Amino acid sequence: MAKIIWTRTDEAPLLATYSLKPIVEAFASNAGVEVETRDISVAGRILSLFPERVKDAAYAHDALAELGELTESPEANIIKLPNISASLVQLKKAIAELQSKGFDIPDYPDNPATDEERDILERYKTVTGSAVNPVLRQGNSDRRAPEAVKNFTRNHPHTMGEWSADSKTNVATMDADDFRHNEKSVIMDSDDTLSIKLVKADGSEDVLKPELKVLAGEVIDGTFMSAKALDAFLLDAVKRAKDEGVLFSAHLKATMMKVSDPIMFGHVVRAYFKDVYDKYGDQLLAAGLDGENGLGAILDSLSALDNGEEIRAAFEQGLIDGPDLAMVNSTRGITNLHVPSDVIVDASMPAMIRTSGHMWNADDQEQDTLAVLPDSSYAGIYQVVIDDCRANGAYDPTTMGTVPNVGLMAQKAEEYGSHDKTFKIPADGTVQVVNAAGDVLISHEVEAGDIWRACQTKDAPIQDWVKLAVDRARKSGMKTIFWLDETRAHDRNLISLVNKYLADLDTEGLDISIASPVEATRTTVQRMRAGEDTITVTGNVLRDYNTDLFPILELGTSAKMLSIVPLMAGGGLFETGAGGSAPKHVQQLQEENHLRWDSLGEFLALAESLRMEADHGNATAGVLADALDKATETVLEEGKSPSRKVGEIDNRGSHFYLALNWAEELAKQTDDASVAATFAPVAEALRANEETIAAELLDVQGSPADLGGYYLPDDAKTSAVMRPSATFNKIIDELAAK
Structure with a gap:
């Protein structure tokens, strides 16, 4: 049986999973597709750090490492929901909650004094920050607004605040001695093992990183921020x-x-x-x-x-x-x-x-x-957009063009892979990046308190990124811009490689260019105002910035973007949107039993995930995918997305209407009589009980909801909260049992 992995993550996306995943399992099982869960939540990652203490094998299992291995297989089909990139504050709160639930895990050692405490600290460090994405993103990013979502936004535009010509809003950024201005970059001639050391003013040396394995063609950067x-x-x-x-x-x-x-x-x-x-x-x-x-x-x-x-x-x-x-x-x-x-x-x-x-x-x-x-590496892009709004007013969602992104992120590309190569400098001296032969490749004069970091970008992901950009340019016909600045060391090396790999591809008739982020932003917003579409081709950080910036202006939220990661090994990772506002959603659910999280990103990702199974020979999965896209469009057009207000439709109601519309689309199938026969009674039952189900979903709102935990909710309590309609549950559970 084909298999889709649905990740268990955190906060509002996790709560939505308790409602949506049973629906997905029931529908997909009738196409011979099994939906499994892997826990990559903050709580799950913490518990997997201490298998010698956590006796329950399910909790002790390192699901993130397992999924990392799976991404190297062409069979990988992973739907990845937003997870917490934990700060130290969040990590400590999660540890305390798990301890209160009886898990024998240690406190976070702020000042480790023993080897055991130092080991505990090193383990906990692997949970904070972008611990998940670099492991799973073994491919580059293809993010774009689905046509149905774009059309809906044009017909039902979100509100945009008015801009004043005398607005005093601006960006303040450094003009010297920051990461952007101090950057140095080299391209490796051969495989090597580098080391990073601090040669202090008194001549002594501190080895900051003893071994950094690199490959031929890899781009290595070093830079620092002056304190x-x-x-x-x-x-x-x-x-x-x-x-x-x-x-x-x-x-x-x-x-x-x-x-x-x-x-x-x-x-x-x-x-x-x-x-x-x-x-x-x-x-x-x-x-x-x-x-x-x-x-x-x-x-x-x-x-x-x-x-x-x-x-x-x-x-x-x-x-x-x-x-x-x-x-x-x-x-x-x-x-x-x-x-x-x-x-x-x-x-x-x-x-x-x-x-x-x-x-x-x-x-x-x-x-x-x-x-x-x-x-100042990317601060200028926001100043350009602010200046444009100050001069020309707010953007119009009914007419503005779309701005997809092709992002370089595979194999920990660029800055987000730099955590283990970032250091607060303890003393004045010189930081050196040295190869195995003892040659100094990069050096910086630094002072105590400065922040120094190295980054690496492998050659194979760069080649894949360029190819993906050309493929998207050809399929879409859109103007395509690589956002690279020739005055920045890293970008200068990337430009040389982009030009090299573009020469190997068929780009005839395509409008592909290279411009600095500031100039590229200026061109993109001008075209956007004119209703013209532009693909932004960026590195990893700008990928993150652009896939929030333009969708929030264009669609009202980045959660409505389709996010596909074609894995370099041949499988697929399907991401489901942003989770930045998820904590407020959880708070509202706890206080009012209303979850305003919009699972549109999950709907879009699931359709592409099923479509991949169809590409692998499962025709019924393709039927489900096409019907799901139509159902999603109906949910949007009929206003069945979650409201922000208690007493109105929320995430659970949106899931009900998706299931209803999905079943009705499948019941209308003429190419697959078996599918139609399976889902016709489901559609009839859901439609006949629509009023009852809608009432059951609304009646629970308005009073507090007990989840039994924040970082590790109680399964029984949370399932009861997120599946409050007995009528709906019976229909879905019977479909799953077929």
């Missing part, structure tokens, strides 16, 4: 926001870039509260309160200090004296600086641009904003 330059920039940005009367907001990716960006976040907190740290800094730093875990963690820990209330008052005065801070939750007093994982740049920036360039202030009012993005 002194960062501090100077941030102090200027704080003053600028105050002088201009705009909100101060920091936009980083502390969960994904789990070494560099948390450090930078700490610098932001200390810069904003400079007066506090000037007076109490020694005491705060000695207590580990450096801001890297956010202002919230500092305030929560002050009670342990003898003069904690005095320091708390100083922080409160700092909020009064400083520029207004952008708020995550004005009602609860949660600022932009409270939690590093609350404001993620790729989601927060386009949301701000869509909302008139505004974020929310402490009075729960919209206000112009200074968006602080320290590293």
Whole structure:
């Protein structure tokens, strides 16, 4: 039997799985397709770290490693839902919850003093940040808006905030001594084993990474962020926001870039509260309160200090004296600086641009904003879009063009693979990348506190990326732009390889070009306003940024994008959209039993997953895929997507209507009488009981829901919450038993 792997992840996508997966299993089983689950959630990954302590084999199993091996097989068919890229704060909360459930796992050792504690720390480090995606993404990214979704958006446009020509919203970024400006890059002539070391000012050496295996043709980068330059920039940005009367907001990716960006976040907190740290800094730093875990963690820990209330008052005065801070939750007093994982740049920036360039202030009012993005590598793309909106007004979803993306990400390509090669420099000196022969390939003069990192991009993924871009250009007929900047070291090497591999492919009649991210953004938004379509071909970080930026403007959310990863080994990974707002969805479910998570991304991914099985000879799977696409379009057109408001249709209701429309499409099949015969009674039963089922799904809303856990919900409790209609469940369960 063919097999689809449906990943168990976190937060709202996980809760939706309890409702949707039984439907998927029931329909797919009638096409000879089995749907299995693999747990790659934060909780699941934590428990798999300690097989010697966790006696239940199901919990001790390393499902992520298993799926990583599966991606190397042409049989791989994986539907990957959004997972938490855990910050340290989230990791510790998950550990505490698991311990409260009786799991014998150790505390997170902040200051490991023994070999055992150091081993525990190294294990836990593998869970934070982008731990999942680099393992599963053994292929490059093909992300685009399905035609049905694009047509629906044109007919039913989402709201867009009005832009004023005198808007003061802007981006602040560094112009020297950041990752972009300090970058050096080489292409390896042959396979080698590199080492990274710090030669300190006194001549002694610290080996930062003893072995870094590289392949011939691989692009190796090294760069650093100057701590002194960062501090100077941030102090200027704080003053600028105050002088201009705009909100101060920091936009980083502390969960994904789990070494560099948390450090930078700490610098932001200390810069904003400079007066506090000037007076109490020694005491705060000695207590580990450096801001890297956010202002919230500092305030929560002050009670342990003898003069904690005095320091708390100083922080409160700092909020009064400083520029207004952008708020995550004005009602609860949660600022932009409270939690590093609350404001993620790729989601927060386009949301701000869509909302008139505004974020929310402490009075729960919209206000112009200074968006602080320290590293200038890609900050310029947002400034271009802001300038365009300031000059020309908001975009029109009914007329704007579409902006698909082909992203280089296979085999840990580019910055997201750099966690184990990123270091906070302990002393002044020179960081060197040295080959096996002792030759220094890259070197930087650094100072204590600087952030140095190396990145690598293998040649085979680059070749695959270029080929995928050409394939998409030919199939779509769209103008296609490689976003690469010849003045940046990494991009300069990529440009040479792109030109080399383009020459080997048939590009006749195709409009393919190369431009810097800033120029490419300018061209893309001009074409978008004119209703013209443009494929953006980018590296891994820009892939992440662009596949939120343009879909949020174009479709209202990146969750409506079709995200296909053709695996280099021949299988497929089908991703299901973004999860940045998922925590708020969970909170609403817990408080009101209403889940506003939209599973549209899951619907789209499932259709492509079934279509892959059809390509492998399962014709019935193809019938299911085509019917599912039609059902999804009906769900959109009939307004059966989840509402944000309690008492109205939510995620569970949307799943019901998908099942109803899917069954009705299958019942109409003329090419496959067996499929029609199987699903006709299902369609009849669902339609006949529509009113009862809809009422059963709505009646449970309005009161708290008990999930039995956040990071590891109780299966029985959560299933009861997410499958509250006995009538619907009976029909689906009977279909599954056929």
